[in-house]
Structure formats: C-alpha cells, structure tokens
Amino acid sequence: MRKVAIIGVGMTEFGEHWDKSFRDLTAEAGVRAMEDANLAGTKIDALYGGTMAAGRLIGQEHITALIADHMGLNPIPATRVEAACASGGVALRQGYMAVASGIHDIVVVGGAEKMTDVPVNDAAAALGGAGDQEWELFLGATFPALYALMARRHMVEYGTTEEQMAAVAVKNHLNASMNKYAHFQSKVSIETVMKSKVVSDPLKLFDCSPISDGAAAVILAPLEMARQFTDTPVEILASAQASDTLALSSRKSLTELRATKVAARKAFEQAKLAPADIDACEVHDCFTIAEIMAVEDIGFFPKGAGGKATAEGETAIGAKIPINTSGGLKGCGHPVGATGVKQAVEIAWQLRGEAENGRQVKGAEIGMTHNVGGSGATCVIHVMKRAD
Template identity: 45%
Template structure:
C-alpha cells in the first residue's frame, strides 16, 4: 500500500452561531481547507468524502453526509456519513487514509460538523447522553458529565489526583485557547477560578467541562502522486490506530483507564515506528479535565498515576517536553462533536506549517487522539514531517 499525506486542513470558528447552519459551517471549513493547500485544488479533483456527525438536534439524520457535500461542488462523489459519537471525524480520517492507501482514490475529503447550541439544555443533555450505554447509563439518568465524574473519583481514590490537578488542565488549555482566534472559550482563567467554579458533577466543576459548540472541520488526504504535485511541505500520516471499547463503565475492569486508547495508541506507534518519546506535540481528547489526565497515561506519556505530576511540572505546557492541546483543546477551543477529531488535525497541520497560534519549535512528529463517548471508540493518528513525498 502507498503512503497517505495530509495536504490541507481548515475549520470554521468554533462557538455559538445562531445565524449559521451546519451547511454554512461546513462550507467555511471546506473553503479554508482548500485555501491551505499549496497547489490549486478544484472540488472536481476530490474522489471520495467521509463526513462525521452525531446529528445533535436530529436535523438531517438520513444522508447527512451528502447533505453537506452537495453544496461543495462534489457532485457524484461517494460520500459516507460516519458516526462514532465524539470520535466521528477521527474515524472519518481513518477511512480516508485507508481509501488512499488502498489505491481506491488519490484525493479524499475527511471532516465533520455539529450544531449543538440551538436546542434547550435538557435536549442537548439528552443528545450527549446517547453516546453512553443506553439501558444502564442514559435511561437511568446518568449524564455525560456524571460518567466522567465517576472516572475522576476513581482516579483520585487510586492515585491521589486532586481538584488542583483537574483545574490545572483548564488553566493550561484556556491559556492556549485565548490565543486561538477560532476558539469557543477564548479567554484565560486563573487556578483560583478553575478550582472554585460551580459544581457540575462532583468532583467536576464548570471549568473542568468542555462547552457545547457549533462548528465544522475538513482535511484533505492525498496519495503520493497527488501530494507530490500539490504539497510543498508534505505531512505523512505515519501511523493510524483505532479500537473499540466497552461502552458502559460498569462493564470495564477499571475506571482509571480507557483501554481503547491504549490499544489504538499501540497500533499507531507500531505502524509509525515511533514511541511517545518521539512526539513533539499532541492534541488529546479533553472533553473533561480528567480525560486529559487519563490520556497522558493511556498514550504512554507517563506511567499510571503520574499524570498530575507531568502537568504540575509543566512538561505539557507550550514550552515543555511535550506540549499538549496547543489549540486550547476541547476545553477551550470547543467540542462540536462531529467536527472535533478533524479539528484536532487542523491544529496538527498548522503546527507542521508553522502557523499555529501557539507554535511549537520545528516539530517532526505529532499525535491526535479522539475519543467517542467515554471510550467506546478511539482513534489515534501519528503525523510526520517528511523531507519530500515518498521519503
């Protein structure tokens, strides 16, 4: 199989946009994606598309992929809707890479969208809950925040993780997001603010939770031949890992780890021929503060129980050994469910191009980690700066 390359990436602003539609948001992401490509790309050159969305609000349930691509000039292009909860567009990217590697297409669009702010709080809470185990979690009243609160409580009990550790995630990510013009919550917060915010689901408070967000994102994946023609700075998608996990927490042997993340990461590292020590930055799925700490451990950035130490020592700060969530993460940039996975890839693209708002120093390897629900589906992608296409 041939290699696959990331040659373009763009996103709409993330936030609350009562005057926008899911189509207009995706149009913006697509236009920005095309504009980021070094060479000129016409929609007619795109041979396949994968679009992720949960479908919050129930707007266009059937054929929701073609409903957005039909407005982009992709007439006749096979378009597939991908739904794996919050990991929907992470799986869209995986499908795009597989399609290119298999030789079925030379240029593939992967992306996602979600509109979440035009329904009531109770309605949105219901839609978020459908990504949990239906019978024993959602129908018994457990919220999305409640599920992660259980994970946070277990991690605190087992490893001594503190409210301050959770709050430091928010402080770091808000500091990064404050510099991101596309962030939903683009403001800084103090440690005091983050520790003393109103409770949402104990021990998680308001600053430990991501917002509900409108937005879209899109990336272009190309074969070697197309990347050679269109990309001056090739970014190889070096490793792809994915795994499913038990959807309900009660089915898992432990609440202090997401096994699907570990499996997906192992597969991505093995395929890329790297280890966590090679990474220069990472975008990880921080829907709640505890999720970022779990990611540190499950992705191999540190041993189990050491995530709080990694954070306190500043090693995941922009000037640390491994900057994490320089975009602001889901916590600050926002979490439009279907757009989140490829939204992380937009940040990776900018890091390699040297155009990120919070820029790392000459990165060679980066990682994007996207989680569906509380761990029912996970993707991990490793990206590599290539000196030339095919190298």
C-alpha cells in the same frame, strides 16, 4: 499500501454560531481546506463526513448527501461516519484507508456539529446516547456524571487532586487564548476553576468542555502526488483504532481507557516510534480528568502521574510534551463530530510551522491526535510527520 499525506486543512471558528447553519459551517471549512490545497472541487474523488447527532440536533439525516450537494461535489461518493465524539477521527481513518488502498486519490474528510440550536438539556441527552442508553443515560448518568465517576476513582487510586484537574483547564484556556478559532478566548486561573459551579462532583463548570458549533476539513492525497498541490505535505505515519465496552460498569478499571492503550500501542508500532518521539499531541480532553488519563494511557507519563505532571507544567508549550496547543476540547470547544478533524488541522499547522500567536511548538516534526468516542468505547489515534 500507499503513503498518505494531508495536503490542505481548514476550519471554522468554534463557538455559538446562531447566524450560520450546519451546511454553512461545513462549506466554510471545506472551502478553506480546498483553498489551502490549491485544489478545484472537480479533483475530489470522495467525501467522508464525521457527525454524531445531526438527526437529534438539527433534524437532518443523510447529512453527507446534503454536504456533497451544497458544495457542488455531486456525483462523488459521500459517506457519513458516526462514532460519537470520535466521528471526526474515524472519518479521517476511513479517508486514510481509501487513499492508502488506492481506491481513491483525492479525498476530503470533514467533521461538523451544530449543537446550540437546541436547549442544553436536549444536547446533553443526545450526547448521553453515546454511552449505554439503557443502563446509564436512562438512569440519569449524563457524560459529566460518567467522567465524574472516573475522576473520583482516579483520586482514590492515585491521589489525583481537584487542583491538578484544574491545571488542565488553566493550560488549555491559555492555549485557546492564542487560537483565533477557539470557542473561549479568555485565560482562567486555578481559583476561577475551583470556584466555578459544580456540574457533577468533583467536576465543575471549568472541568467540562462546552457545547459548541463548528466544522473542520482536511484534504488527503497519495504522498507521491502531494507536491503537485502543496510545498508542505504532512504524512500520516499511522492510523489505529480500538474499541471497549459501552458501559462503564462492564470495565475492569475506571482509571484507564483500554481503547486508548490498545490504539496507542498499535499506532506506535505502525509508525515505529515511541511516546518520547512526539513533539505535539492533541488529546481528547472532554473533561479535565480525560486529559490526565490520556497522557498516562498513551504513555507520556506513568499511570497515576498525569495530574502531577500537568500541575508541574510538563504538558505546556515549550515543556516535555505540549498537549492540546489548540486549547483542546476544553478551550477550543467541542462540536463533537468536528473535534477529531480539528485535531488533525491543528497538528498539520504545528508540523508546517504555521500555528499562530505564540502557540507554535518550536521545530515540531512529529505530532499525534487522540480522539475518543463516548466514555472510551471508541478510540482512534493518528501519528503524523512533516514530509521530507
């Protein structure tokens, strides 16, 4: 296995882009990443693209063929990767494995989704297909409803409160206000979150990630070649993925994601590191309760202590473990296929010391991304380090 590095990153602003198409967004992110890597398109050997529901949301299948064509990358292999909201993270893992194995040298990994061209109910139905369509969505359980069940159970078992969940939203909106690419640029208070409309009790509007458009891209190369392109390569130390049951009703526990626990354990083993070694982590906060469960399941805090730790500020920038410096899915937005790649973009900026507007974690050397598909049936984790 060869060591693999990220040599370039780029993303579009996340938000409602009624003036840009799917292909415009992917090209914008891809060109920014190629410029960042000082790389001509002729050097790229393969493309992996993560998108969840382009067929449902924009009526376009065969999406990576479109992107390769639009970006003038033909005839390189262009492969679509779909794993619901983890499509981007799993695409990154495919690109990582292709470079690590020696099959390809320079690989571009993209993630994109265009969600606001359809009414929100249609977007919710498309997203709901990432759960068990026959036993959950058909019976009315959309994603806010599934995570509301997890939230309620977490409250019963560990005494987690709605105010503690609100603290996740307050922190992530604050971080997003320092990120020019974020969907939401405004700070919110606990009171605003608590008074926002109920979406699926106990989750309110500000407990939910939004419906967003956006794209992100990273360029991978063997570490031994990385310095031909950049002075600041970021090495991928570990890439781990795990799966769990699709339906919540089949799980032993509603208060943990087993796929996260397994992927995190494997990732720490590969990287020969422990949770205490991580300087910044992007976790999959599709709902505020999801961030609380993630910081517990990864091992930053004991089970049941994630809500209290968040409310006490332990996951803020400058505190014990900065979580979601980008604003996370909650504040930065969640164009589902793009999210896993955007997490890698943010961690690369953190490790290169380039996170702007006051959200840089001082001296960050090791970072982590945690990307979840559906209600936890897929989890993919990457650990990265500033290359020496």
